[in-house]
Every structure is written in C-alpha cells, then in structure tokens.
Amino acid sequence: MKSELRLGIAGLGTVGAKVAQLIERKAELLAERVGRSIRITAISARDRSRGRGFDADGMAWFDDPVELAEKGEIDAFVELIGGADGVARQAVEAALSRGIPVVTANKALLAHHGVALARLAAENDTEILFEAAVAGGIPAIKTMREALSANEVSRVYGILNGTCNYILTRMEKEGISFDACLKDAQALGYAEADPTFDIGGFDAAHKLAILTSLAFGTEISLESIFIEGISKITIADIVAAAELGYRIKLLAVALNTDSGIEQRVHPAMIPARSSLAQVDGVTNAVAIDSDLLGSILLAGPGAGGAATASAVLSDIMDVAGGFVPPTLGLPPSRLQPYHRARMRAHEGGYYIRLAVFDRVGAFASIASRMAENGISLESIVQRKADRRAGEGTAPVILVTHDTTEAAIRAALEGLSRDGHLSGEPQMIRIEDLD
Amino acid sequence: MKSELRLGIAGLGTVGAKVAQLIERKAELLAERVGRSIRITAISARDRSRGRGFDADGMAWFDDPVELAEKGEIDAFVELIGGADGVARQAVEAALSRGIPVVTANKALLAHHGVALARLAAENDTEILFEAAVAGGIPAIKTMREALSANEVSRVYGILNGTCNYILTRMEKEGISFDACLKDAQALGYAEADPTFDIGGFDAAHKLAILTSLAFGTEISLESIFIEGISKITIADIVAAAELGYRIKLLAVALNTDSGIEQRVHPAMIPARSSLAQVDGVTNAVAIDSDLLGSILLAGPGAGGAATASAVLSDIMDVAGGFVPPTLGLPPSRLQPYHRARMRAHEGGYYIRLAVFDRVGAFASIASRMAENGISLESIVQRKADRRAGEGTAPVILVTHDTTEAAIRAALEGLSRDGHLSGEPQMIRIEDLD
Known part of the structure; x- marks a missing residue:
C-alpha cells in the first residue's frame, strides 16, 4: 500500500465537518478502495472550540487558512470556506503555488477566477478538483x-x-x-x-x-x-x-x-x-x-451536507489515486x-401572457403587431374578462412558432404603444427538449 | 508530455473499428486532454483484408488475438471480440498475466469470470476497465x-x-x-x-x-x-x-x-x-x-457503435492517465x-390479470383464495365478458397491497384448482419507485 494521503481542510461548516466525520468513520473502506489511507493532518475554521463530531486530536490547528495552505504538512488542500475572493482565494493560490492539489466546493471562486487558478495549478504541475461546486452530488x-x-x-x-x-x-x-x-x-x-x-x-x-x-x-x-x-x-x-x-x-x-x-x-x-x-x-x-x-x-x-461531502470525498479519492485530468479539461494554454x-438571434417558440383591456381593437392590435414582426402563432387562448375593477382586463395567452426574442420584444413594445395592455406582459421561452 | 500509450486492439467489428477511427481522427484532442498521445500499435481481427475506415499502416497485424496479447508491443490491451470464453478470455488472461491493463466491452466475460479475472489482474498489479460492458455510453x-x-x-x-x-x-x-x-x-x-x-x-x-x-x-x-x-x-x-x-x-x-x-x-x-x-x-x-x-x-x-466506442475511449484515457481503481471497486481479496x-419473501404490490370463466362462484373463489393467503386488494376491475367463443371469459384485473410472491403463487394455484381460470394468469410486480 502506498504512503498515506495527508489532507488539510479549511472550513469546517456543514460540509467540512461531514467530510472529516466520514474520513474518520469510513477510513477502512476508503483505504481499501484507493489502496492508500487518508488522514487529516491540519484543519482551520473560525471557531476552534466548537465540537464538530470528529476527533481532531493529532490534527494541527491553524487560525489562518492561508497559513495552513502555505505551511501545513499536507499532500492536498481542501477548501470549504466559500466566497469568490478573500481568504478562500488566497489559501487556494497558496496551496497551488506549493504544487499541492486543491479540492474545493467553491463555485464562485471557479466561476470568477477558474482560468487564472487553472493556469497557476498547471504552472506548478498540479490541478484543482471541484466536483462539489456544480450540482452537488451529481458526478x-x-x-x-x-x-x-x-x-x-x-x-x-x-x-x-x-x-x-x-x-x-x-x-x-x-x-x-x-x-x-x-x-x-x-x-x-x-x-x-x-x-x-x-x-x-x-x-x-x-x-x-x-x-x-x-x-x-x-x-x-x-x-x-x-x-x-x-x-x-x-x-x-x-x-x-x-x-x-x-x-x-x-x-x-x-x-x-x-x-x-x-x-x-x-x-x-x-x-x-x-x-x-x-x-x-x-x-x-x-x-x-x-x-x-x-x-x-x-x-x-444538488445540495445538502452529505451529498456535497460525497462529491468532495470522490475528488479526494482521485487525488489519492494519483491522476487528475487538467482542471478545465484541457491545458489552460489550449482553452479557446x-x-x-x-x-437576440436565438430561435425558438415563446409563451406570452398578456393582460389586455377588454375593448374593441385589442385583438386586432395583437394580431397585426405579431404579423408585422413576422411572428406566427401556434395557439391563442383568451380567457373571460375580469370586470370587477372597472374596465375589464382579459388574460390572453399566445404560443408562437419559432421566432426570435428581438421580434417578440418589438411586438410587445408595439402593443404597449397601442395602449391595449393593462400590465406588464409575461414572456417565457419554450424549450422543446427531447 | 509523457511517453505515448501503445494500444493493441483485438476485434474490429462496429465498435473496434469506431474506436480505431476515433483515435485517428481525434488524436490531438485526446492527447491534449490526457497529456499523452495514444497510438494503436497492434491489431487483430478475423479478416485482414477488409477496409475499416482507418489507416492500419504501422500497426502490427496478428491473426491470433491471444498472440497479440502475449507478444504485442503494447501498454494496454483492448478486447472487443466478445463471448464469455474462447479467445476473448484467453487473450484477456494473457494480457493480464503480462501485467498489461485490459479495456473490454465484454459483459459476458465479466459476468461469468469477473472475479477470477480481477484476481489475475491484481496478482499482476494491473486492472480491467469495462465501462462499455454495462449500459453502453452511460458512465x-x-x-x-x-x-x-x-x-x-x-x-x-x-x-x-x-x-x-x-x-x-x-x-x-x-x-x-x-x-x-x-x-x-x-x-x-x-x-x-x-x-x-x-x-x-x-x-x-x-x-x-x-x-x-x-x-x-x-x-x-x-x-x-x-x-x-x-x-x-x-x-x-x-x-x-x-x-x-x-x-x-x-x-x-x-x-x-x-x-x-x-x-x-x-x-x-x-x-x-x-x-x-x-x-x-x-x-x-x-x-x-x-x-x-x-x-x-x-x-x-445503452448501445450503438459510437456510444460504446466513447465508453471504451474513456477507459483508454483513464489507463493513459495512469490511475485505475480496483477492477471490482475493492481488492479481490476483500470482496464478500x-x-x-x-x-419469495420480497414484499411488494402485484398486478394480476386473470381470464375467468363468466359463471357463478368465480368472483367468490377469487376473493376467498386471496383472503386465505393473506392478500388484501387495492383494486379489482372486471371487464365485460367476451361471449363470442361459447362460454364467456371475463378479464379480471387485481392490484394487491404489499404481499409476497409466494402468497400470490399459492392463491393463483388455488384459483386454478377451483377451475375458474380459462387461461394462464399474468402477474407483474409493481415497483413504487420515487
């Protein structure tokens, strides 16, 4: 069996504590599956005194997660602090700069700085794993x-x-x-x-x-x-x-x-x-x-402590196994x-719900505004007008054939200028998935 | 970039030919993603002369797939011959015995000999990959x-x-x-x-x-x-x-x-x-x-040449990356x-369709046979009898609450002895999935 994998975990909220508990509780199973034992050697969180359901004896404590990433005796750094910037980003950068792989659940960090971090990782011959950042427990x-x-x-x-x-x-x-x-x-x-x-x-x-x-x-x-x-x-x-x-x-x-x-x-x-x-x-x-x-x-x-922890552990197991594909699937230099x-050019069908004053000419206006913008209608449903509040307002529901959002917006602006709409129109795209 | 991965492919039917075509066509993409180029150095199939849509120049030809597995200059062996025994099994055993990882789409081979092959792989410090053997392109x-x-x-x-x-x-x-x-x-x-x-x-x-x-x-x-x-x-x-x-x-x-x-x-x-x-x-x-x-x-x-080839290539990429988990998820010695x-003890609801002679006493027989076997019914639907063929036969559909298959079978045997059934009863389990 290979040498143990030493982990540093920064952030011991719901997910972080769950990860630590599972590493303790499932130690034998995890080691059998990956051929290597996994041990948490360093932790960092906001409050040292809080009980978190795992035995922290023998784990080095760091008040500062960045210091953990810089100096901890670790083979992988697990970032569960959150936030696109601040200490989460600094700690991840510190770990990558040492050539230490990072496991994170931080979608904001990746969405904002993913390419820069992937470059930093590649420069230091390491990678970032982030299964938990997207769609929780779904791989x-x-x-x-x-x-x-x-x-x-x-x-x-x-x-x-x-x-x-x-x-x-x-x-x-x-x-x-x-x-x-x-x-x-x-x-x-x-x-x-x-x-x-x-x-x-x-x-x-x-x-x-x-x-x-x-x-x-x-x-x-x-x-x-x-x-x-x-x-x-x-x-x-x-x-x-x-x-x-x-x-x-x-x-x-x-x-x-x-x-x-x-x-x-x-x-x-x-x-x-x-x-x-x-x-x-x-x-x-x-x-x-x-x-x-x-x-x-x-x-x-898509969320929840156990499912997110499962995804984090799957990444940790991949690090323990020794192979991780490039952070963003390709070497950063090859990203386009x-x-x-x-x-606005996207073609598709649209659902439109209008609140129309129940008066002569309203329907003619709808028909002509749609036609002049090249929109053909698949269906039109007009409900009975509600006359409780003075002049009646009738809901009208239109379903269009394929058209563009620009055409729909132009038609709705025209209708609004015609003075027939009693409220904001609703527009929802129709996606004809298989 | 690491040294190239040399592949031997045995079996060049729909899937094998597609794998070879894709390795040729997507060479650059695959190499970028895994940091290593992938090259087919040896092939084996039944008919050497057939054109298969890829350039076989520079690939060593073997009439015998077992010989390819034994002697080919390869880092991984791809078995796409099929069949639980015969040359497929012999070739896989030969490759594993040399410590060469095997990629296969062969479900019969694994279902029949998976544990023995996993042991052989582990003894030779290698593994078998078989994504394509189960549910085609689904990972x-x-x-x-x-x-x-x-x-x-x-x-x-x-x-x-x-x-x-x-x-x-x-x-x-x-x-x-x-x-x-x-x-x-x-x-x-x-x-x-x-x-x-x-x-x-x-x-x-x-x-x-x-x-x-x-x-x-x-x-x-x-x-x-x-x-x-x-x-x-x-x-x-x-x-x-x-x-x-x-x-x-x-x-x-x-x-x-x-x-x-x-x-x-x-x-x-x-x-x-x-x-x-x-x-x-x-x-x-x-x-x-x-x-x-x-x-x-x-x-x-679940099937199809392209989807199956995609799964085979995913396995090949994992081999190229250098880490593969134990064949059956755990070291073979740890499999229980x-x-x-x-x-027969499985509890669940059942759908039962009976063809019942349309005569006095039939319904009473159904009710008592169910009751004596402890089966309670969620619904009973009797259709109008069909009297075109002499004595009428009425379809009766029963849906039971949770019960056991043993109870259902006993009740149906009782009904049959009572002489009320005009044909074989149909019984389908109800699975109340979420």
Missing part, C-alpha cells in the same frame, strides 16, 4: 472531464438550482404563490434569508459558467450569461403551461452555435413528458449532448477565448 | 467505482436492455403487438435474429450481475439472478398499467436486504410519473441509492462472498 464534472473525454459537446443544460426547483414544484403541485413558497423554503433551510442569489438565477449561472468551459474547451465567462430569475412566474403561468403540455423550470443552457457560445439561465417551458420535467423539488439534473453519446442525463441531489453568440 | 461503472467511492450502496436498478425497452415503448405508443414490434426491432438492427438473449432478460442480467458486485462489494453471481423476460407482456397489460398510472418496463434490480442480496430482472409496473418511466426507446438508465447521495439517476444510450436473499 457532472467527472462525467464531463473523464467519461466524455473523447466527445465533443454541442449543448449542456439542466436544472442547477434546488431552491428554484423546490419553489416551482410546490407552486405547481399545491397551487401556492411564489411568495408563500419562498417563505416555506426559507423556513426549511432550502433558501437563504436573502434569496436573491438563488431565485435571481445567479447561483445556477455560476455553475453553468463552469460547465460551459468544460463542455466547449473555452475560457469561463460568467459575465456573458443572460440571467433571468423566477420571481415573476405566477400560478397563472404554471396552470397555462400544464394546459399546453409543459412544465416551467429554471433552466440553465449553454449551446455551441455558429456565431459563438450562448449561455442563459431563465425560466423555460419544457415538455411535461421530458425526463427533465420529472426532476422535482431540490433535485438537480444535468443533460449533455455530444457527438458520440447523443444525449445523456444525470439527476440527483470565449466568443459570445448573438443572444 | 455507470465510473460513477459506481469513482464518484460513489465514499458511499455505501443499498440499491441499484434500472433499464439495462435497449431492445426490450424499444419493444415495450412501441407497444405502448402504437398499440402494436409484441411479435410485430420484435420483427421491426430485428429489421432495424435493434434485435438479433435469435432475440432470446435480449428479450429473455439475460443481457440485462449479465449487466446487473456486474453492477451488483460493484454496488455491494460482493463476488459476482449471475446464476443467483431471478430472470423473467418480456415475451408474455400483452397490449392488455400495457393498457391496464396506463389506466392504473403505471408503465411497464423490463427492470433490473439489486437490493441489499437483511437476509442477503436480491437480484432480479423482470417486467415491472413503475409509476408513470417517475423519471425511469420517461426512459423510452433504446435508451438505458441506471439508478443508484446510497447512504450519502440518496438517489441518483443516469440515463443515456455472495449471499442470496430469500426471493
């Missing part, structure tokens, strides 16, 4: 970086945020409003006190930025992602989607198009019979289209610059 | 052996045979009989001229035997699998399943129970809303339940003996 990174290593990927997409999926699932199944679901999610610990990062689509965007780089061999470009959150989705949209044979999910999509790469995170209507539509609650899913495999789908827990596709 | 082996390396698995199950899934999907969607679907599958190349291996459940059983060993750290036990094929499934069953909210799939299941391991391959009714129920056509799916991850699901192409669970 998305391993699949992309190893299982698909002979493939060229054309599209990667999925449901990457458990909070949003939990809220949308409950809205659909129980008919509860977005605000009420969000409150429940916060009470259950599925959403933060400030939920913007999740429900605004930013968390999913960070994960997508990393997947995109692995998928297409390009530099990471978080700032190029079109991001729209779920807070404007109403029960009316969810009901209309169901009637049309769709379900609404917060979808993250990256496509390799002729004009460049398209990355977007937004609510989408997907066919109710598709595999992705069955992904409910806090579950995540990643689908990958590639030249040799066609389509594959991975689904599983990111070229952004013309987003 | 089931990599996920089980690497991504879940810190997990203890409690259940692995899935749809492991594309031919059966294609037939069942078409029967359901188009209302075509089993025989007609089978003929189409044969015409399309989805089924062999002798389809027994696929539709009898044996192909799925081979794959399950391998997954079970990886899941539970036990020796492989193909002979312990309860196997039932799909040839008795009728359109009537599929229609009844849909009415009850289920779909019928050929399911492969391995469970770790208190009394031992249960392995079975049989048609099952699974909830129509489950993720597995959406897996249509030739697609495969593998679901794994484990302590840390809860449940994960992988779905993708296989203990078989008492199959």
Whole structure:
C-alpha cells in the first residue's frame, strides 16, 4: 500500500465537518478502495472550540487558512470556506503555488477566477478538483472531464438550482404563490434569508459558467450569461403551461452555435413528458449532448451536507489515486477565448401572457403587431374578462412558432404603444427538449 | 508530455473499428486532454483484408488475438471480440498475466469470470476497465467505482436492455403487438435474429450481475439472478398499467436486504410519473441509492457503435492517465462472498390479470383464495365478458397491497384448482419507485 494521503481542510461548516466525520468513520473502506489511507493532518475554521463530531486530536490547528495552505504538512488542500475572493482565494493560490492539489466546493471562486487558478495549478504541475461546486452530488464534472473525454459537446443544460426547483414544484403541485413558497423554503433551510442569489438565477449561472468551459474547451465567462430569475412566474403561468403540455423550470443552457457560445439561465417551458420535467423539488439534473453519446442525463441531489461531502470525498479519492485530468479539461494554454453568440438571434417558440383591456381593437392590435414582426402563432387562448375593477382586463395567452426574442420584444413594445395592455406582459421561452 | 500509450486492439467489428477511427481522427484532442498521445500499435481481427475506415499502416497485424496479447508491443490491451470464453478470455488472461491493463466491452466475460479475472489482474498489479460492458455510453461503472467511492450502496436498478425497452415503448405508443414490434426491432438492427438473449432478460442480467458486485462489494453471481423476460407482456397489460398510472418496463434490480442480496430482472409496473418511466426507446438508465447521495439517476444510450466506442475511449484515457481503481471497486481479496436473499419473501404490490370463466362462484373463489393467503386488494376491475367463443371469459384485473410472491403463487394455484381460470394468469410486480 502506498504512503498515506495527508489532507488539510479549511472550513469546517456543514460540509467540512461531514467530510472529516466520514474520513474518520469510513477510513477502512476508503483505504481499501484507493489502496492508500487518508488522514487529516491540519484543519482551520473560525471557531476552534466548537465540537464538530470528529476527533481532531493529532490534527494541527491553524487560525489562518492561508497559513495552513502555505505551511501545513499536507499532500492536498481542501477548501470549504466559500466566497469568490478573500481568504478562500488566497489559501487556494497558496496551496497551488506549493504544487499541492486543491479540492474545493467553491463555485464562485471557479466561476470568477477558474482560468487564472487553472493556469497557476498547471504552472506548478498540479490541478484543482471541484466536483462539489456544480450540482452537488451529481458526478457532472467527472462525467464531463473523464467519461466524455473523447466527445465533443454541442449543448449542456439542466436544472442547477434546488431552491428554484423546490419553489416551482410546490407552486405547481399545491397551487401556492411564489411568495408563500419562498417563505416555506426559507423556513426549511432550502433558501437563504436573502434569496436573491438563488431565485435571481445567479447561483445556477455560476455553475453553468463552469460547465460551459468544460463542455466547449473555452475560457469561463460568467459575465456573458443572460440571467433571468423566477420571481415573476405566477400560478397563472404554471396552470397555462400544464394546459399546453409543459412544465416551467429554471433552466440553465449553454449551446455551441455558429456565431459563438450562448449561455442563459431563465425560466423555460419544457415538455411535461421530458425526463427533465420529472426532476422535482431540490433535485438537480444535468443533460449533455455530444457527438458520440447523443444525449445523456444525470439527476440527483444538488445540495445538502452529505451529498456535497460525497462529491468532495470522490475528488479526494482521485487525488489519492494519483491522476487528475487538467482542471478545465484541457491545458489552460489550449482553452479557446470565449466568443459570445448573438443572444437576440436565438430561435425558438415563446409563451406570452398578456393582460389586455377588454375593448374593441385589442385583438386586432395583437394580431397585426405579431404579423408585422413576422411572428406566427401556434395557439391563442383568451380567457373571460375580469370586470370587477372597472374596465375589464382579459388574460390572453399566445404560443408562437419559432421566432426570435428581438421580434417578440418589438411586438410587445408595439402593443404597449397601442395602449391595449393593462400590465406588464409575461414572456417565457419554450424549450422543446427531447 | 509523457511517453505515448501503445494500444493493441483485438476485434474490429462496429465498435473496434469506431474506436480505431476515433483515435485517428481525434488524436490531438485526446492527447491534449490526457497529456499523452495514444497510438494503436497492434491489431487483430478475423479478416485482414477488409477496409475499416482507418489507416492500419504501422500497426502490427496478428491473426491470433491471444498472440497479440502475449507478444504485442503494447501498454494496454483492448478486447472487443466478445463471448464469455474462447479467445476473448484467453487473450484477456494473457494480457493480464503480462501485467498489461485490459479495456473490454465484454459483459459476458465479466459476468461469468469477473472475479477470477480481477484476481489475475491484481496478482499482476494491473486492472480491467469495462465501462462499455454495462449500459453502453452511460458512465455507470465510473460513477459506481469513482464518484460513489465514499458511499455505501443499498440499491441499484434500472433499464439495462435497449431492445426490450424499444419493444415495450412501441407497444405502448402504437398499440402494436409484441411479435410485430420484435420483427421491426430485428429489421432495424435493434434485435438479433435469435432475440432470446435480449428479450429473455439475460443481457440485462449479465449487466446487473456486474453492477451488483460493484454496488455491494460482493463476488459476482449471475446464476443467483431471478430472470423473467418480456415475451408474455400483452397490449392488455400495457393498457391496464396506463389506466392504473403505471408503465411497464423490463427492470433490473439489486437490493441489499437483511437476509442477503436480491437480484432480479423482470417486467415491472413503475409509476408513470417517475423519471425511469420517461426512459423510452433504446435508451438505458441506471439508478443508484446510497447512504450519502440518496438517489441518483443516469440515463443515456445503452448501445450503438459510437456510444460504446466513447465508453471504451474513456477507459483508454483513464489507463493513459495512469490511475485505475480496483477492477471490482475493492481488492479481490476483500470482496464478500455472495449471499442470496430469500426471493419469495420480497414484499411488494402485484398486478394480476386473470381470464375467468363468466359463471357463478368465480368472483367468490377469487376473493376467498386471496383472503386465505393473506392478500388484501387495492383494486379489482372486471371487464365485460367476451361471449363470442361459447362460454364467456371475463378479464379480471387485481392490484394487491404489499404481499409476497409466494402468497400470490399459492392463491393463483388455488384459483386454478377451483377451475375458474380459462387461461394462464399474468402477474407483474409493481415497483413504487420515487
């Protein structure tokens, strides 16, 4: 059996403590599987005195994680502090500069600085592993970086945020409003006190930025992602989607198009019979289209201490085994610059829900504004007007054939100028997944 | 860059030729990703003269694959001949005996001789890689052996045979009989001229035997699998399943129970809303339940030249990278003996379709036979009798609450003795997947 692998862990919150507990509890199993024992030799966290469910005797304590990374007697550094900058970044840089491999669950760090860190790793003949940073316990990174290593990927997409999926699932199944679901999610610990990062689509965007780089061999470009959150989705949209044979999910999509790469995170209507539509609650899913495999789908827990710890341990086992592919799938020098596709040119069907004043000429205006922008309609449904509040307002639901977002926006602006809309129109992309 | 990896490939059928073509076509990409170039230095196939879409100049030709394995100037041996015994086995044993790692897509070889081969590999300090042997392009082996390396698995199950899934999907969607679907599958190349291996459940059983060993750290036990094929499934069953909210799939299941391991391959009714129920056509799916991850699901192409070649290449890349986990996830000496669970004791709901003579006393007999075997019924549906052929025969569909197969069989034997059944009863397990 090879010599033991000495680990330094910085950050002992839910995930970090779970990793340490599992290394203690499953020591024998892990050693048998990788042919080498794994031992934590150094730790760092904010509060030294707190009990964390594992025996820290014999582990060197560092108040400063950067010092641990710089001076700890370790063969691998596990960063579970979080945050794109600050000590997490400094500690990771310190470890890589010593040629020590880094295991991290830090999506923000990678989405913002992944290419620079991959370069630093390569310069020091080491790598970064980050299975836990994307889609929790789903082996998305391993699949992309190893299982698909002979493939060229054309599209990667999925449901990457458990909070949003939990809220949308409950809205659909129980008919509860977005605000009420969000409150429940916060009470259950599925959403933060400030939920913007999740429900605004930013968390999913960070994960997508990393997947995109692995998928297409390009530099990471978080700032190029079109991001729209779920807070404007109403029960009316969810009901209309169901009637049309769709379900609404917060979808993250990256496509390799002729004009460049398209990355977007937004609510989408997907066919109710598709595999992705069955992904409910806090579950995540990643689908990958590639030249040799066609389509594959991975689904599983997107978050949670045990699932995230499982992914961190899988990376630690890979380090113990001795081989890790290049951080971003290719040597950093071979990553292509990111070229952004013309987003407005994306063709697809759209769902549009309008609140229209119930008066003569409204329907004619809708029809002509759509026609003048070259939009053909697959279906139009007008509900009965609600006349309780003075002049009646009728909800009108349109489903378009393939068109562009630019055309839709122009048509809606025209309609608004015509004075027929009593409120903001809702527009949701339709993704006709297989 | 490290020295090149020299490959010997034995077997140049659809998959073998595709692997060789891809190594030629994607040479640069593969070398960049693994930091090492990959070159085929030796080949063996039945017919030397046939063109196969790649340039064989500079590759040593062997008429005998065993000789290639014994004497080829190679760093890894790729076995794509097939068959549990004969030259495939001899060649693999020859390569392992030289300490050369083996990449294979041969499920029969592994299901029958996997443990002995794993021992031979370990004795010679090498390993066998077999991603392509189970579920084609789905990274089931990599996920089980690497991504879940810190997990203890409690259940692995899935749809492991594309031919059966294609037939069942078409029967359901188009209302075509089993025989007609089978003929189409044969015409399309989805089924062999002798389809027994696929539709009898044996192909799925081979794959399950391998997954079970990886899941539970036990020796492989193909002979312990309860196997039932799909040839008795009728359109009537599929229609009844849909009415009850289920779909019928050929399911492969391995469970770790208190009394031992249960392995079975049989048609099952699974909830129509489950993720597995959406897996249509030739697609495969593998679901794994484990302590840390809860449940994960992988779905993708279960067969086909490109998908299988992709899995073979993923293994070749792992060999090039230099680390491979133990063949069966643990050193062979640590594999536990296989203990078989008492199959008849498996509790679950059952669907039963009876053809009952439409006469006084039939229903009373059903009710009392079920009651005396402790079976409670969730639903009973009796259709109108068909009186065209003399004495009428009425189809009766029963859905039971949780019971055992032994109880069901006893009740059906009682009913048969009572003389009320006009034909063989149909019995399909209900699997209430999440």
